[in-house]
Amino acid sequence: MAAAEVGDDVLDGDPTMRELEERVAQLLGMESALWVPSGCMGNTIALMLHLQRGDRFLATRAAHVLDNELGAAAWLAGGIPEPLPWDAAPGRPSPEAVTKAAGTNGPYYRLRTPLLCLENTHNAAGGAVTGPEEQAALVAAARAADLRVHLDGARIWNAAAALGVKPSELTVGVDSVQACLSKGLGAPVGSLVAGSRAFVEEARRVRKMLGGGVRQGGVLAAAGLVALDRLDRLYEDHDAARQLATGLAELGWKVREPHTNIVLAEVDDLHQWLGRLREAGVLASSMDGCVRFVTHRDVSRQEIGEALRRIAGRAHG
Numbered sequence: 001m002a003a004a005e006v007g008d009d010v011l012d013g014d015p016t017m018r019e020l021e022e023r024v025a026q027l028l029g030m031e032s033a034l035w036v037p038s039g040c041m042g043n044t045i046a047l048m049l050h051l052q053r054g055d056r057f058l059a060t061r062a063a064h065v066l067d068n069e070l071g072a073a074a075w076l077a078g079g080i081p082e083p084l085p086w087d088a089a090p091g092r093p094s095p096e097a098v099t100k101a102a103g104t105n106g107p108y109y110r111l112r113t114p115l116l117c118l119e120n121t122h123n124a125a126g127g128a129v130t131g132p133e134e135q136a137a138l139v140a141a142a143r144a145a146d147l148r149v150h151l152d153g154a155r156i157w158n159a160a161a162a163l164g165v166k167p168s169e170l171t172v173g174v175d176s177v178q179a180c181l182s183k184g185l186g187a188p189v190g191s192l193v194a195g196s197r198a199f200v201e202e203a204r205r206v207r208k209m210l211g212g213g214v215r216q217g218g219v220l221a222a223a224g225l226v227a228l229d230r231l232d233r234l235y236e237d238h239d240a241a242r243q244l245a246t247g248l249a250e251l252g253w254k255v256r257e258p259h260t261n262i263v264l265a266e267v268d269d270l271h272q273w274l275g276r277l278r279e280a281g282v283l284a285s286s287m288d289g290c291v292r293f294v295t296h297r298d299v300s301r302q303e304i305g306e307a308l309r310r311i312a313g314r315a316h317g
């Protein structure tokens, strides 16, 4: 970061920002990409561009854009949210659910539904992965109903690693995608929102409007470039999550099988368990009524072993 070549990215561009944006556009198989300070801003920009005030949008139930962005989709983008059921699998709607919720073009007085938001991996479903064929079927259902598609790919890198495919295989047919550098990849800050060249040109205007334009951004982009070098090692986090899940199951915990780097465990007393874990020096949070553990670049396999030993020691604590 200290050695990054910089310019003024609000005025006339920053070379390190450009390098990061081009590299990510290529990885995601999109024409163009724009750095944004956070995933929330990336999603908000996309929704602002895809929706007009009073438009309805479809999103998978418990999606980040529905539950974890303080209503920005409504407040800033003017959208009316319509959650889609997890009727295909946890975190995954079926194409039929998309078709049903989209409805058909009606007379002028009908509510408009121009957008489907997908999320891969699905955070609240415990990092659940949607594969390329399933994704293609969802995109096809959206297209057939005249919907555009935004993919919240905050964790798309984990989905690609888990499936053994390129990230670009998970964006086929989507109009825009948001991807985070700051989750499993470990950058301190930064996400990208990607789409067509025209989409990104408009996105740059909206980013400025939201206060997300930065001047010597190369300092931050440099951290993003380092983060991308970790793409090939995400499987380590997934291995660590499986190790943790197996160890917890051996201790008698009711664990949901992890798809990626998130482990959800069902416990009788969530609050009490979060306290016990904290006392044991094992940091976890809660999600969907479960204890939620996340593995990442700073958690080694030895440390998973140590965490399991400490959890075992607290079993009746």
Ligand SMILES: *Cc1c(COP(=O)(O)O)cnc(C)c1O
Pocket: 037, 038, 039, 040, 041, 043, 064, 065, 119, 121, 122, 123, 152, 154, 155, 180, 182, 183, 191
């Ligand atoms: C973390 C996350 C975001 C938002 O990213 P921030 O950088 O925290 O704003 C959006 N979508 C999903 C699925 C996420 O996991």
